[in-house]
Every structure is written in structure tokens, then in C-alpha cells.
Amino acid sequence: MNILMIILAVVGGAFLSMQAAINGRLGSNVGVFRSAFLTFSVGALVTALLIFFFEPKHAVTLLDVPKWQLLGALCGVPYIVIMVLAVQRIGAAVATVAVIFGQLAMSMLIDNFGWLGNEAIHFSATRLGAVVCLGIALFFIYSSNKANTTAVETLPTE
Secondary structure: OHHHHHHHHHHHHHHHHHHHHHHHHHHHHHOHHHHHHHHHHHHHHHHHHHHHHHOOOOOOOOOOOOHHHHHHHHHHHHHHHHHHHHHHHHHHHHHHHHHHHHHHHHHHHHHHHOHHHOOOOOOOHHHHHHHHHHHHHHHHHHHHHHHHHHHHHHOOOO
């Protein structure tokens, strides 16, 4: 079951990268906030349909949970807006790896300290190694973008 969850998370990540690339293009055509609005509007509609047809009944409603748990809904807004802006300027790969780096760093803090009601999973050398490797990957992907951009700019034109 854990392998299935990892595979699903990878697929989810692939969809986020596709969304970032598509929204980056859309944002350059119609505007950053219109692109974000479309994302959330369509997402809300699809989610409402999923709730209506597939969500089992729960004893607790959104009105019954601790109010801080509702703040998670606001976290998607900066992500979408930032990605629409960033993909246009630095490309989907660099923007995505940078987001993953931020996710990994914050996730490790959440795990280590057991923040937001999560069980503590303490920091280790292997976790530090993962962050360092991802930081190095971000550096190389960004450097590769800059090198390719410079090479294209210096090509002779006819």
C-alpha cells in the first residue's frame, strides 16, 4: 500500500508540473490572476462533483473542525500565483524543483517538530543528504537553463 501511495504522489507531482507549464502559458496570455482564478474555479467545480458523488458521510463537518485547519485552503493561492509567474521566467523544470525544495525543507521541519498535529519524525543525516542533493539538482538545472539561454543568444543570425 505504501508503494501505491508513493506512485500516486509521483503522478500527482507530474500533474502539478503539467499544471504549472499550462498555467504559465495561460498567465502570459490572459494574466496571472485570471489564470489562478480559472484553476481554482474549475478545481472547485470538479471537487464539488467528487464530493457529491463519491465522498462518504463524516460525523464532523468543515464547521466543526478547529479553525486553523481551514487555513490549508489558503496555501494553494500563493503556490498557483507564484508558479504562473515563475514558469514564465525560469521555466517549468526550475520552478518545479524550487517548489519541491521548499516543500521538502518545510516538510522536514513539520516532521521534526511535529507541527500542525503531525507525529514527529526526527531529522537525520540521510534526510539532510536528500535536501542537499535536491539543492544541488536545483543548482544544476538552473545553471543548465542559463547556459542554454546564453548559447541561444550568442548564435549568429542570418
